[in-house]
Amino acid sequence: MxxxxxxxxxxxxxxxxxxxxxxxxxxxxxxxxxxxxxxxxxxxxxxxxxxxxxxxxxxxxxxxxxxxxxxxxxxxxxxxxxxxxxxxxxxxSPQPGDLVDYVDKAVEEGEKAKLKMIETLLKMGKHGAGGFTQYAIIKTAIAEMFSPAVFQSLENEFIARNLCVYGKKQTTEFLALYQNQREDTIEEAKEKLKEWKTNKLTEPLRKTVEKEITELVEGARTRMVREKRKDKLAETLSIPESEMIGDTFGYFNGFSTDDSFLFSTCNVLVEHDTLYIVVTDSLSIYEAIEWKNFPVLFITEHIPKWIGKSKFEAVFKDAYPKLSERKIAIAVPNKVAYTNYKQGLLLELVNRLGIRKVWEL
Incomplete structure (x- = not known):
């Protein structure tokens, strides 16, 4: 021809x-x-x-x-x-749907499911993580937070509105934003999501955690001064006296937003323990697998359904680094915590958050 x-x-x-x-x-x-x-x-x-x-x-x-x-x-x-x-x-190919307008309306109308769906699409590439397809991770996350019916409805709506497409070949299965969606539009939508998540969705939880960390760090500094070991320790460690109390016995510089995960994160040091803290409304399999800073404490509004000894190990079966090389704790204030490691700072903070049940993973 x-x-x-x-x-x-x-x-x-x-x-x-x-x-x-x-x-x-x-x-x-x-x-x-x-x-x-x-x-x-x-x-x-x-x-x-x-x-x-x-x-x-x-x-x-x-x-x-x-x-x-x-x-x-x-x-x-x-x-x-x-x-x-x-x-x-x-x-x-049709023009992509107005992603920014869709986010604005979802925020205005309090459509959390729509916003979480967009959030997961913006975070993930088409190839998934840890042996899970991207589609399976998104489907599981939305279905567990809301319901399988909500996921199916959103999937159809997103495709119908030219926001995303469904693709599959061999072991790759995914939902992806339109190829011709402008990069500046995607970034604007991401910024709006970041503002919604950090300033509205997780702000009360973050403020609670921030208060407890601040008191914990200040207590460590006060305790150090009271015990009058400052000079001796500074000399032993060759640390200037002006830096020793803050940097060695208690450090917390507030929360910032991780642009990749849209988490509120911080790094805390109390005496000899350091801890990465992540505040988020929910924790997906993808987020847990892709987070690479340890030891970490994820503080969230509810425990993911994939938590539990056998399920937890299955999630990280094909992940890198291996589970044995990760120190992960997940906690819901005033309810329960799960952890695969022990640390004084972790246990003290969990206790301050009103958690009396700490289960080993």
Whole structure:
């Protein structure tokens, strides 16, 4: 087939059928992750039509020698016509939905589920973590925080509004923002999410934790002065007297926001113990696996459902570093804490947060 004929056939199909245009636009967004399952799910959400309708269109495109089936059951354009096909696919792809406007409305209306869904999409790449697919992590996180029905509803809504697409091929399965979503738009949406999460969602919890840490650190400094060991210890450690009390026996410089995780984080030093502290409303499998600073105490509003001896070990089975090299604690103030390590600072802070039950992982 000559290139002109290939071009003419695609053009004619697009002019004759709006659904062909929708389907070809998905090829542009999915970039090879175009199995029938992926194409059907997106097509149904975008058009409201049945699975068979998409299947008929795929058969038509194959019959017309526009696409073929690849080695991994994905649909690809016919070899040798990539430039023509890609140009049409790009032209058929709709403009991405207004992500910033969607975030603004969700914040205004208190739609926490929508905001958490966007948050997870902004944090994660398509390849997941620790042996879990990105799609499985997002689905589990939203389903556990809200319900499986909420996740399914949001997935359909996000695809229908041209905010994201669903892709799958072999062991990779994901939801991804539109390829042509502008980077500055993504950054603006992320900043709005950061403000919502740190200044509204987790602010009361963060202030409670901040108060307890401040008192703990000040107590350590006061205790050091009272015991009158300052001069001797400073001489032993070769630390200037002016720095010794604050930096060696008690350090806390307030919380800051981690741009990758959108967590409120800080580093605390009391006597010989150091501890990374993370304040967040929830903790997903991805966040736990990808966090690399230890020892850490995650302080959250509820214990994740994947916590528990066997589940905890399963989560980190294929993670790096290995679980044996991580020191992780998770706590809910006034309720319960779980930890796989022991430390004086950790136990004292947990006690100050009103937690009397500390379970070993």
């Amino acid at each position: 000559y290139p002109e004929e290939y071009r003419s056939i695609i053009s004619g199909l697009i002019d004759a059928n709006e659904d062909i245009k929708t389907l070809l636009g998905l090829f542009y967004q999915l970039k090879g992750y175009t199995t029938e399952e992926a194409l059907v799910k997106n097509f149904r959400a975008m058009t409201g039509k049945e699975e068979d309708d998409c299947g008929v269109l795929l058969k038509l495109l194959r019959k017309k020698s526009i696409i073929k089936v690849g080695a991994y059951d994905e649909y690809l354009c016919l070899s040798g016509y990539e430039a023509i096909f890609d140009r049409f696919a790009a032209e058929c």
